[in-house]
Amino acid sequence: MIEPSTIARFTSLLGPKGVVTDPEDIAPWTSDWRGRYHGAAAAILAPASTQEVAATVALAADFGVALVPQGGNTSMVGGATPPADGSALILSLRRMNAIRSLSADDNLAVCEAGVILSVLHDAAEGVGRRFPLSLGAKGSATIGGLVSTNAGGTQVLRHGTMRALVEGVEAVLPDGSIFDGLDALKKDNRGYDVKQLLIGAEGTLGIVTAAALRLVPAIAARAVGWVGVETPAEALALLRLVEARLGDSVEGFEVIADETLGFVLGHIPGTRSPIETRTPWHVLIEVDHNDMREPGPSERLESALADAFERGIAIDAAIAANEAQADAFWRIRESLSESEKAQGPALQYDISVPVARMPAFMIDAAQAAQAQFPGTTASSFGHLGDGNVHFHVRAPKGTSNGPAWIAAHGRAINAFVHDAVVAAGGSISAEHGIGQMKRAELGRLASPARISALRAIKAAFDPKGIMNPGKLIPLPEEA
Template structure:
């Protein structure tokens, strides 16, 4: 455990508001968002500027104190939870919550790491711009955490992951030096791209303190459609048809198995199926226009869906008549995880496979899991346009003690699913990161070259191993 003399050093550095030690105030930040990982820390450090972050990291290096960076603590893989032994302190970026600049002319926003995603959305909207990345936890997830995990979401098809939206970074490296890289340079060939190295590093190579983020024009008009299809293969063919007819105005393309829709209809009050026909699979598609001179997106989407119905790619379809209906369509998609939890215990996987292989994977992996683990049911939903599958294996009906089932069966089912992902040429983490939860599986499945590079970079930049220990980088005995 970390003694009082160390805490006093940090208090002298950061002042009374910069260090939280009250156990009741610290407790909510010791458990991950899903409640699967629990740690201990005697204090939370709260610097208010990049200079204070640099001084904090320098002092931590002098004292040999590990630091666990936190934003909104919304990690899905235990990526921001301190170790159970109390050997680390939490480094919170929540006080660094200023939007330093926002320019509609430059289509850029410069945000500190603690800015909440929904706050950035509102600020961009006020300037008739938007930041085209959204996640379910947008009301608590912070910019720094989203960058550190290279977050994705439903708009990756058109705009890319966080990696594509970050134009520049300010960060503090493990030696306490500040990387000043906020300038949004289109051309910069000064060797290794430090910005891209820090994106997705989960705080293991330094602390992101601010970022220059790309904005896009506000939506002038949009159309949201719900389409029933026979199979994921037909859904992929529908996506290619939509892209051919609608171009890059296709903002989102989500695929949902019918049993997932059924769970939402059963557990989410007010939810109803948007089409009259219950089909084996469903597609949610959104088309957005930023140019008011373009033809209306609803008319263009209607023409594309009429062609899909005529060609047999679609079984039934509906286009939202107004914004309230569009929101209702999206509420179904956004309620899937909540409905799955209400359905009962399940193992949930955030994985990706090559887009061309995603339709077969969604069917074959579910069938294989149900054969291999009798009594379970498996299904998936996801972002078809970018190959991201949210794959769930649910406990046998009547399972009362979910944690006990996960403890007994989780490891073998995890290995089964991840082996199938690797066999399909995919990744065991599409958008949630590795954190603590998937670290050992990364060590088991990653190539020797990848593991060597990860460990070498970590050792070079953080030789003391003080940046977010126990996350992302597999231990030597884990591969």
């Protein structure tokens, strides 16, 4: 546990507003939102400026006190939960919540780490632009966390993950120095890409204090379609067809099994299938135009789908007739997680494989898992165009004690699914990161060259190990 006299030093640095020590105020921030990980921290440090972050980190380095950076605390992998032994303090960026600049001309927003994603969405809309990354937690997730976890979402197909959207980063390195990489240079060959190193580092190399983010034109017109197909392979053929026909306008392409759709229709009142025919697989497509050119997205999507019917790829299809219908189509997609959860206990995997191998993976891995673990049902849904699906293995029907089932089988099922992913040339973490949840599996499965590269970088930046300890880097016994 950290001495009160040490906390007092931070208080004299940051003032009373900058240090939270009331256990009741701290409690919500010492567990992850899913309730899987529970830690302890004697204080939350909340600096209000980059200079204060730098001074805080320098002081922590002096004392050898570990820091766990936190934005909205919405990690899916326990990445923002402090260690249980109280050996670290939480460093909250929530007071650094200014949008420093916002330029429609430059298509650029410079945001401090604590800016909440939905606040940026609104601000960008206010100047006729948008920030093209969104996810369920947008009302809590912060820019610092999104940068530090290289967040994804449903618009990656067209706009990429945070790696593609961050044009500059300001960060405090573990020695307290400020890395000022905020100038948004489209070309910069001054050596190693420190910016990309900080993106997705999960706070283990330093504290991201601000980022310059790329904005794109507002959507002028969109079309949302729903297509029934026979197999994931046909879904991929459809993706290739619409990409060839509609190019960069394809913003969303989500694949859903009919059984999964059934969960939504049974669980969410007022939902109905967008198409009449019952097909084994479904695709949700969104096509966006930045301008009002003719033909518009609906006509273009319709023409592409006519082609898909002709080639026997599509079985049935519907294009939303208005915005309300478009929202209803998307509501199905957005209700998948909740509806699946209502079916009972399940293990969920956020994985990626090369796009071309995904259709076979979706079928084969599910069948193999069901055969290996009798009674379970496995299926996947998600971002086929990114080679990223959420793969779920549900407990046998009637399993009432979820935690007990996970305790008994979780380890074996994790290993089975991850082995299948690695065999398909994929990644055991597509967009959620490693945190503490996947650390041991990363250690088990990554190549020695990758593990030693990760460790070497970590040791080089953070020789004292004070930055988000226990996250991302496999422990010595884990690799």
